[in-house]
Amino acid sequence: MTAFHPALIQLGVHHRPEGLSDRVAYGFVKLLRFCADTFFAKRYGHRAVVLETVAAVPGMVGATLNHLKCLRRMEDDKGWIKTLMDEAENERMHLMTFIEVAKPTLFERFVVVAAQWVFYLFFFALYLVSSKTAHRVVGYFEEEAVISYTHYLAEIDEGRSPNVPAPAIAKAYWDLPDDATLRDVVLVVRADEAHHRDVNHGFANELAGLPTGEVAPCPPHAELQPNWRKAA
Ligand SMILES: [Fe+2]
Ligand SMILES: [Fe+2]
Numbered sequence: 001m002t003a004f005h006p007a008l009i010q011l012g013v014h015h016r017p018e019g020l021s022d023r024v025a026y027g028f029v030k031l032l033r034f035c036a037d038t039f040f041a042k043r044y045g046h047r048a049v050v051l052e053t054v055a056a057v058p059g060m061v062g063a064t065l066n067h068l069k070c071l072r073r074m075e076d077d078k079g080w081i082k083t084l085m086d087e088a089e090n091e092r093m094h095l096m097t098f099i100e101v102a103k104p105t106l107f108e109r110f111v112v113v114a115a116q117w118v119f120y121l122f123f124f125a126l127y128l129v130s131s132k133t134a135h136r137v138v139g140y141f142e143e144e145a146v147i148s149y150t151h152y153l154a155e156i157d158e159g160r161s162p163n164v165p166a167p168a169i170a171k172a173y174w175d176l177p178d179d180a181t182l183r184d185v186v187l188v189v190r191a192d193e194a195h196h197r198d199v200n201h202g203f204a205n206e207l208a209g210l211p212t213g214e215v216a217p218c219p220p221h222a223e224l225q226p227n228w229r230k231a232a
Pocket of ligand 2: 055091142145192193196
C-alpha cells in the first residue's frame with residue numbers, strides 16, 4: 001500500500017445533478033459560492049475562517065438527527081453517526097487552524113453569528129425534510145471547498161499570500177513536520193474536504209438508491225484528548 005499524500009487526491013470530482021433534489025442542492029451551493037466570492041474576493045485566510053464556522057455545522061446536525069432516528073426506530077446507524085461527528089470535529093479543527101492564520105474583522109464575527117443562526121436552523125429543517133438533499137448540499141459545498149483551497153494554494157505558490165510557518169495546532173493535529181508551512185496545511189485541509197465531499201455524495205447516493213462511489217482517503221488526524229492542547 002502506498003503512503004497517503006495529500007497532493008494526490010482527485011480534485012475535479014463532480015456529481016452531475018440529476019432530479020429536483022440535486023438541482024436544488026446545486027443551485028443553493030452555487031448561490032452561496034457567489035455570495036462568498038463577492039464578499040471575500042481573494043482574502044483566502046478570512047474566507048477560510050468564516051466558511052469553516054459554517055462547514056462544521058452539517059456534520060453535527062446529521063449526527064444528531066441520525067442518532068435520534070436510531071433511538072426512535074431502535075436500529076443500527078451503519079456507522080453514519082461517528083462519521084458525521086468526525087466530520088464536524090475535523091471542520092472545527094480547520095477553523096482552529098485558520099484562526100491562527102487570519103483574524104476575522106468585527107464585521108466578519110457578526111456575519112459568523114448571523115450565519116450560524118440562519119444556517120443551523122435551515123440545515124436542521126432541510127435534514128428533517130430531505131436528508132438526501134442535505135447530504136447532497138454538503139457534497140457540493142465540499143466540491144467548492146476543494147476548488148477554493150486549490151485557489152489558495154495558487155495564491156501561496158505565486159507569492160501573493162505569504163507561506164508562513166504552520167500553526168502549532170495544525171502540526172499536532174495532522175502530525176506535520178516541525179518545518180511545515182501554510183502550504184502543507186492547505187494541502188491536508190483540501191484532502192479533508194475531498195474526503196467529506198465523497199462521503200456526503202456517497203450518503204446522498206445511498207439514500208437515493210444509487211451506487212455510493214469511491215471515497216478519497218483523508219489524512220491521518222490526531223485523536224483529540226481532553227488535555228491535548230497542553231500536549232501539543
Ligand atoms: Fe473545512
Ligand atoms: Fe469540509
